[in-house]
Amino acid sequence: MEFKDHQAIYLQIAESVCEKILNGIWKEEDRIPSVRELGTTLGVNPNTVARTYEHLQQREIIYNKRGIGFFVTPGARREILTSQRKQFLQEELPGFFKKLDLLGITIKEIEDFYNKHTQ
Template identity: 35%
Template sequence: MVAVEWSDGAPIYRQLKERVVAMMLDGVLKPGDALPSVRQVAAEYQLNPITVSRAYQELADEQLVEKRRGLGMYMTDGATARLLASERERFLREEWPLVLERIQRLGLNIEELLNPQKKWGDK
């Protein structure tokens, strides 16, 4: 069994959803692939099946997976493109401003950012 550490900072269903999203973005899950069953995930990670169902339902609500009656949940064809678009937008809106602020605070220039292995004294 895979040992998983769940953070106290977010609900477990959301953390599980993010793990599935990461698998999609990393190419572990590809369009048309079946997601592990709710029962399988619940047993493997020692979670309540309702928790797993909630994570899967959010993925379905975002059209990243589709339910096939009697067969399970499958990654949709456009899921990767939708995920990349939303993750890029979220990065630019939420994360990039903080990164940019830190870059400016530290006085880093483009050359230092593109060549981080270059030592400070090697100018």
């Protein structure tokens, strides 16, 4: 996996985990790969994955069974959805609209782009 430079790797991994849960690839109560396993898969130090998991555990998206591994928390999908929607609507969208105005782009143009994009 390739990582972008402007964001910490452990956060990019966290996002990819969330996506997997949102997409239903990892379901609730599923065991997810061990830190070592995912580390070698991604070509990353296990410590970095451990940091990702610690972060996700604090957000109650995954939980740990000692000596066994990490599991997807029941309700994780809903939790991710609501928190990301909230973050999106409250933080990103206002800046997005502001930028539209500043750059003189209409919402109609965005719509057209979207339709082209999803065709």
